[in-house]
Amino acid sequence: MEQIGTFGDSAYKIEDLQLFHDTDGAQLAAALAQCAVVRLAPGQQVEDTFRARLYIVLRGALSVAADTRSGMPDVTVSKILPGESVGEQSVLDEATNLAAITATEEADLLVIEADQVWSLIDQSNGVARNLLRLLSFRIRAAGAMLRRRQKLGEFYRQLSMNDDLTGLYNRGWLSDMLPKMVASAQRGGKPMSLVMIDLDHFKKFNDTHGHLAGDDALRAAAGVVKAALRPSDFAVRYGGEEMMVVLPDTSEKLAILVAERLCQRMQRKIVFADMRQPLPHITGSFGVACLAGGLDDQALIAAADAALYRAKEGGRNRVCS
Numbered sequence: 001m002e003q004i005g006t007f008g009d010s011a012y013k014i015e016d017l018q019l020f021h022d023t024d025g026a027q028l029a030a031a032l033a034q035c036a037v038v039r040l041a042p043g044q045q046v047e048d049t050f051r052a053r054l055y056i057v058l059r060g061a062l063s064v065a066a067d068t069r070s071g072m073p074d075v076t077v078s079k080i081l082p083g084e085s086v087g088e089q090s091v092l093d094e095a096t097n098l099a100a101i102t103a104t105e106e107a108d109l110l111v112i113e114a115d116q117v118w119s120l121i122d123q124s125n126g127v128a129r130n131l132l133r134l135l136s137f138r139i140r141a142a143g144a145m146l147r148r149r150q151k152l153g154e155f156y157r158q159l160s161m162n163d164d165l166t167g168l169y170n171r172g173w174l175s176d177m178l179p180k181m182v183a184s185a186q187r188g189g190k191p192m193s194l195v196m197i198d199l200d201h202f203k204k205f206n207d208t209h210g211h212l213a214g215d216d217a218l219r220a221a222a223g224v225v226k227a228a229l230r231p232s233d234f235a236v237r238y239g240g241e242e243m244m245v246v247l248p249d250t251s252e253k254l255a256i257l258v259a260e261r262l263c264q265r266m267q268r269k270i271v272f273a274d275m276r277q278p279l280p281h282i283t284g285s286f287g288v289a290c291l292a293g294g295l296d297d298q299a300l301i302a303a304a305d306a307a308l309y310r311a312k313e314g315g316r317n318r319v320c321s
């Protein structure tokens with residue numbers, strides 16, 4: 001960063017600088033006359049950012065990157081163009097400028113020390129007003145960026161909670177949500193049920209028709225499950241050919257009816273139509289468990305799994321509780 005002169009010796013005009021719009025330009029130009037003008041080469045960073053200073057771009061452009069010590073990635077958050085400034089927050093806080101300031105092209109900067117900035121504010125209500133406007137804009141822009149990041153983060157979080165093949169929720173979602181749902185049901189004294197589903201003879205289906213057809217079967221079964229549930233219910237791919245249905249505010253009797261409806265619809269579901277061979281259908285075994293006093297989420301899953309085992313031992317394609 002090379003000093004090439006002072007503001008008073010330069011050809012730059014104070015009225016072109018946003019911070020000094022609608023102010024007494026002549027008075028402020030005189031106050032800034034001895035302030036340094038420095039030049040940055042493309043890609044060069046501002047030096048001495050540990051000092052509280054205000055930098056105003058006279059020519060060229062700067063990029064300002066977030067402080068990486070917070071653990072956030074180093075992401076360019078703004079571009080500073082001629083007439084715009086950076087460093088206001090460090091001056092007001094009398095603290096180190098935490099941003100990384102880099103010239104994106106050759107740039108000339110007016111450097112105003114913190115004491116001089118405060119003197120300008122004392123001299124001119126216009127400077128104070130412009131500074132408040134600038135900070136208000138920066139706060140709104142930062143808020144908008146934070147909201148966008150939160151929405152994007154939630155979008156990717158939701159993606160990570162869904163099974164790619166079936167579109168159902170996955171084990172990660174279940175591990176996160178089921179304990180909360182169980183605790184909520186117990187606090188409210190409300191019933192809650194699980195239905196564990198296992199597609200019958202799925203290995204044989206894969207061996208006979210191939211793994212691509214097996215994927216089609218899983219998607220078809222997931223479609224049956226999703227289509228039969230209420231908006232308040234949740235369908236999960238538990239693993240492999242196993243699925244689970246979470247039924248909040250549902251008694252065991254009603255959960256058995258839901259499972260029987262799923263069982264009937266599943267056995268009628270055609271995986272693919274092929275006139276050269278018998279149409280393959282899929283069936284499932286269903287285990288139903290209802291939340292009882294003292295059970296946690298793992299005990300509830302174990303109870304549904306035990307009921308599923310009884311359904312498979314009883315001949316499959318049936319419901320047990």
